[in-house]
Amino acid sequence: MIGKNSFSLAVFAALAVAAVFVSCIPKGPPASKTPIDASAAAASGFRGSVSFVEGTVTIDGTAAETGAKVRASARVEAGPGSSCEILFDDRNIVKVMQNTTVVLDFGRAVKEIRLERGGVAAVLKKLDKAAGKDSFVVRGPTASAGVRGTCLCVWAEPDSTYVCACNGTVHTLDASGSNEMTITASHHSARIYRAKGSAVSVETAGLLYHSDASVESLAAKIGYKVDWSKAD
Numbered sequence: 226m227i228g229k230n231s232f233s234l235a236v237f238a239a240l241a242v243a244a245v246f247v248s249c250i251p252k253g254p255p256a257s258k259t260p261i262d263a264s265a266a267a268a269s270g271f272r273g274s275v276s277f278v279e280g281t282v283t284i285d286g287t288a289a290e291t292g293a294k295v296r297a298s299a300r301v302e303a304g305p306g307s308s309c310e311i312l313f314d315d316r317n318i319v320k321v322m323q324n325t326t327v328v329l330d331f332g333r334a335v336k337e338i339r340l341e342r343g344g345v346a347a348v349l350k351k352l353d354k355a356a357g358k359d360s361f362v363v364r365g366p367t368a369s370a371g372v373r374g375t376c377l378c379v380w381a382e383p384d385s386t387y388v389c390a391c392n393g394t395v396h397t398l399d400a401s402g403s404n405e406m407t408i409t410a411s412h413h414s415a416r417i418y419r420a421k422g423s424a425v426s427v428e429t430a431g432l433l434y435h436s437d438a439s440v441e442s443l444a445a446k447i448g449y450k451v452d453w454s455k456a457d
Contacts, residue, residue, distance in 0.1 A: 272297040272331040273313035276446060280307025282321070297332030301325075303343065316351035316447045317361075322380075322434070338363045344380030344387075344434050348444045348451075359396055363388075367425050368404075368418035371396045375457055376444065378415075378435045387433055389415035391440050393457040399425040411456045412437075 273295035275284070281304035282289040285296070289309050303309060303325045310320045313331055321327055325343025330336070334353045338345060340363055352360035352374050359371030363379040365386030370379050375393025379386065388397050390408040398405040399418050404427050408414050415430040437453070444451050451457075 270296050273311045273329075275309055276312045276318065277308075277310040279309070280304060280323070282307050282309040295329070297330070299329045301327050301329060310443070310446065312447070314351055314353075316449070317347070317349045318443055318447050319345055319347045320439075320443055321345055335359065336361045338379075340365045340379060340381045340386075342381055342383075344378065346376075346378040346391075346435050346439065346443060348376045348440065348447060348449060349374050350447060350449055365418075366400065367420045368397055368399045376440050376451060378440075380434045385417055385419040387415060387417050387430060389413055389430075389432070389435070391435070392451050392453065399427070401425065409456050412453045 271294040275289050275291055275293045275295060278289045278291055283302050284293065284299050289301075295311055295313070301309065301321050303321050303323055305323055307323050308321060310318055311329075312318050319338070322344040325345065326341040327343070327345060328339040328341070330339070335358055336352070345363060347361070349361055349372060360373045362369055362371045363377070365379060365381040366383065368386040368388060370377060370388045372393065372395050375395060376391035377393070377395050378389040378391055388395060388408070390410045391413050392411060394407060394409040396405070396407050397416060397418070404418065404425060406416070406427070408416065413432050415433065417428045417430045419426050419428060441451055
């Protein structure tokens, strides 16, 4: 028969062994109480969200909806009378216009839009700084437009690309890397790069495909007011 003192010693020994065992279990990191930051969101594959959609618009083949996340690499198609607006990196917004097909590549420091047909307008106020380079490029079939932060509109036809520096500075060149120029404007200055055989001509153009009101409306959605009296 076990005495009272012996029983107490046995219990004490068992508890001591248990304490040592528990102390040897590896401890994981404490649960984070902070929200996921932008870099973590980017690592997850998403870089933007749909802030507005009208009509028939698909993103990677799926019907676009307001609030939907947009991957860093995505194909956007807008049908007749349709459009959508995509926000990325807090204070940048791109409008995909009607009858447009674009491929977005927002996963690198230099964001890029490949414009297969139709047009886009953008107000860009918070871009990553790429040393010595434009931070945002729109590529059309006959020309490309690069900026470091401005308002612009680009529209592509099969044999031409329209580029407008709505408010700010846009660097343009044709698909062969020629006809390079810098356009700075406080209130819309546009060029059309038009293919003629193997050559590409550049023509001054007026205000097409967009308006003051459409640019101002887009800017307001990121809390920015366009000052048409000076180039941004």
